[in-house]
């Protein structure tokens with residue numbers, strides 16, 4: 001029986017600077033009321049110059065290792081999900097490896113936008129199951145404030161910065177029901193033009209800003225995420241009533257509520273941080289998981305369903321027994 005990937009520790013990092021909707025409305029043509037009503041967002045954290053993807057990923061990784069009672073020497077793989085790396089290469093993950101003082105195994109970045117953390121969990125789980133790694137850090141770290149178009153009020157009010165990490169440890173296999181029970185990943189590249197960044201280092205004079213067709217994304221998000229949740233439940237012969245906590249991608253309170261209604265899940269079993277963090281892309285799911293783990297809502301033994309969707313479109317789920 002292949003080993004299970006146990007979520008041994010969870011960590012997070014949020015930039016010190018908190019920006020309220022009212023503060024944003026001083027420079028953007030918007031209002032606190034519009035943002036709250038359409039998205040549920042009340043504030044977001046914005047990174048200072050030193051709070052880069054590497055810096056925040058490293059801090060969240062340190063916290064995850066401490067939570068697991070693990071050392072840098074226990075790490076033999078690092079996967080960082082990010083769309084906002086410090087450099088095209090080396091990967092954020094190897095900079096994190098060096099900063100932690102870890103010396104074994106592999107490190108690479110993964111580009112799957114807001115679904116990046118769920119994608120990373122799936123890849124790490126496969127590597128643990130096939131025996132290639134025993135202790136893997138999966139991190140989502142994003143500084144979207146650097147790629148927002150401040151002239152587009154339809155997008156710049158929606159995002160924030162931050163990082164979240166989990167430390168996965170190969171479990172004993174037989175005798176333990178803890179760990180990642182399933183992951184399911186999807187992509188539909190034909191929808192690549194409804195949410196994208198219009199440039200990158202490979203394009204001359206185009207650093208890139210985020211572009212989104214909000215209504216289209218909203219429509220696909222509700223449908224695809226509800227499907228992803230049903231897929232995970234069916235694959236594990238479960239119903240929504242068996243799930244202790246849903247930890248959804250934190251893009252918009254209305255998407256989260258619509259999904260909860262579709263599934264018949266009471267909202268008090270859904271972790272919500274979008275009000276305080278806004279959309280932190282690949283960091284949003286581990287930040288939300290950390291929030292409910294740290295304050296004791298999510299406990300050892302709980303069945304937790306994670307899901308996310310992002311530009312691509314890419315989406316997926318992970319079912320975890322904590």
Ligand code: COA
Nearest residue numbers: 030031034038114153154157214215217218251252309310
């Ligand atoms: N402040 C004030 N008004 C704003 C605004 C802002 N920040 N942004 C847009 N508006 C205005 C528009 O100009 C428009 O005005 P008009 O009717 O006079 O033309 C009006 O509000 C409605 O705009 P619209 O874009 O149709 O709003 P919406 O109801 O679709 O809500 C989103 C916009 C972005 C909140 C919504 O589409 C959404 O949540 N989409 C999904 C986003 C998402 O989750 N993306 C990430 C997935 S990973």
